[in-house]
Amino acid sequence: MAGYNNTSKDAALTAVGAAATYISLHTPDPGTTGTSEVSGGTYARVQTTWGTAAASSMTGSQVTINVPASTTITYWGVWSAASGGTYYEGGVLPSSQAYVSAGTYLHTPTLTATG
Numbered sequence: 001m002a003g004y005n006n007t008s009k010d011a012a013l014t015a016v017g018a019a020a021t022y023i024s025l026h027t028p029d030p031g032t033t034g035t036s037e038v039s040g041g042t043y044a045r046v047q048t049t050w051g052t053a054a055a056s057s058m059t060g061s062q063v064t065i066n067v068p069a070s071t072t073i074t075y076w077g078v079w080s081a082a083s084g085g086t087y088y089e090g091g092v093l094p095s096s097q098a099y100v101s102a103g104t105y106l107h108t109p110t111l112t113a114t115g
Helices: 006-019
Strands: 022-026 057-059 063-067 071-079 087-099 103-107 110-112
Touching: 006 057, 006 087, 006 110, 022 063, 022 103, 087 103
Parallel strands: none
Antiparallel strands: 022 071, 057 110, 063 103, 071 087
């Protein structure tokens, strides 16, 4: 069975990027609904600016996200709003990060379309 070509995937990524510009952090896998988002301290979603989709991939600008103490982050997500809103998708971080005290996490989000 044939899958979508890169033109279709790039169009889909462009649509997601137009709708979802806020990056979140999560403790375990957020699944398809964005569950287990970090909370507390000065944590807040941060807005990214997406580049142009090409070859089934799209990268956003690097963001700095505050992480509260006693938190281990493992996943990130993409939302339509700074709070509430619609969860679109996310991914696993390159490695989990444990924060004994409050800190920041630098993340450059990349979305990849498959299928």
